[in-house]
Amino acid sequence: MTLPAPLSYPPPESLDPGSPWHARPARIDRVRDESADVRTMVLVFEQARDRRDYRFLPGQFNMLLLPGIGEAAISIASDPEHCSAVAHTVRAVGSVTHALARLEVGDQLFVRGPFGRPWPLEELRERDLIIAAGGVGLASVQAAICHCMTHRGDYGRIAVLHGAKTPADLLCRSDYGRWRDHGIDLHLIVDHAAPGWQGPVGFVPQLLDRLEIVPSETSLICCGPEPMMEAVARRSIAAGIDPDQIFVSIERLMACASGLCGLCQLGPFFICKDGPVLSYDRIGPWLAVPHL
């Protein structure tokens, strides 16, 4: 059976880069298995124009599309100074993320984005930073960590707090040495210990107690499950950090990522375009309402 000619049409409107549905073809360049169900994959755009023009900011996300299978919103987890190759860390939880996490080097996928508001790193210059991440939430703050390492002198003290279910679920383990070399104070915690684990057992908010915080000089960026982010925010507020200096990255189902589909609403916010990064003074009261 011969295929219908795919290229006999004039360029369709959906290929107009101005369209939110425009998807850039990309190939998997390399993969790194982080844990049993989490894989980091580095994509390179197929077209030279995209490799040249694509830009993102730490905290933004892409929609990753596999035609005929589906699309998922995934944080961009690589260095924003090097946009020609883009990393995504995917945890296989649904049909689309399972398919994404099975991709191998050379496989094709399509990228819409970047979307969403980034971590406000420019506004946080000169301040102490606490970067708190639960589980695969580390992916969302990784680009921020890269940015802070590149611009290390712009920030005060930097602490990264990362928690996972078990030591084997801690992400980016091969990066920790480089983070520490850049003067990042790294604290790890696990829900359940395993043989050889000598660190603390518990939850990410507890790690805040290990830091010497100067509240007026400290900002916090946080990504993880919503109850974890709320607990971190509450503990930070109790430590004296202003709610408007606490930034969280919210996750919601979304189909368009551009404010058109309405699925990602939380109170008056569209998480796709007003978020995913929102300051806690704005989003905290809405998170506190059950089932909103």
Added chain:
Amino acid sequence: MPDSSSIPGDWRWLDADGLQILIDLLRGRGFRVVGPRIADGAIVIGDIDSAAQLPTGWLDDQDGGSYRLRQDKAAGTFDHVVGPHSLKNFLFPARETLQHWTRDDRGWHDTTPAEPPRPLAVIGVRGCDLAALAIQDRVFLGGDHVDPAYKARRERLFLLAVNCRRAAATCFCHSMGCGPAAGPGFDLALTETDGRFAVETGSEAGAALLAELAARGSPVTPAEILDEAAIEQVRDIPRRLGREMHARRAEPGRPVPRSLDTDGIRDLLFSNLEHPRWQQVADRCLSCANCTLVCPTCFCSSVSDVADLSGDHASRERQWASCFTLEHSQMHGGNARPTVASRYRQWLTHKLAGWIDQFGSSGCTGCGRCITWCPVGIDLTAEVAAIREAPTP
């Protein structure tokens, strides 16, 4: 000598036969013409090639969970009000293919055909419908991202509006500032009076059509311009209805329209997110999504990626979604709105409160469709009134 140079703001008389000529002219210009017609016991929006298909002499009795058609010899062509369809069904269809994808040995290719949509002319658009269109324009065209499919259809739209001279019991456009007078945003607007229509011109496209009608030398009288007194008389028809609706009174034998107190409604609803009324609505609500389907402004949608059996042809299918379904708020960690109370609250607070933050206006036009087509007759005006009467302390 008939004056054929019609301009926006112009008023002219059209007799009953003139409607057919307008339909023919629009079809001749390549428009698909749709308008009100009876199907399955309701007045829906369907294809119109003859003015005889319009529901002249029919009225609709509407109330919570109830819609009945009846014949009335005194009724004109447009004395019914809105049915289950709206402009949304045409500009943002319930299901459409966003993209086609085809795979060959080099990989996938976007093979979406770039076919411009056929121009559409809609007859019988009301004030509430025009307001809903303006609201959907802000959603699909007014943000950082423009929806190309909506934009293409919107740019090829001709609107023949109607000024209402009757309201249903479910109508509350007067509360939302959306009616009963039509406009702005129409190309031509009709006001039915004494068996003929006063036509107001609202755009260059409308003016051009009227000019063409006059130039054809038809037996109708488009060239007859209304004088100031006549314009005032015609304008007073929807105004009088508006005053009746505001006063919540009606002429004998006519239903009393609803109303909604919108004073401070955003803060009222957002400060009552845990009001017991949400659960009381949930005890009646079937979570069936009818209200969101008939709402002319509800815009939620989901996208399904589907493939054929060969796996080499795929498409991205967009279909209406509804915040009343569990799928709308599903996440891998669980459902954000697992209860009917939380889903009804999402719908109502988005429509009447969050919308103001997002788009600078209410998402409600007072068309009353959600009241009529709710199978259990839940009435948002009554739900808001109940919360206003006894807000959370």
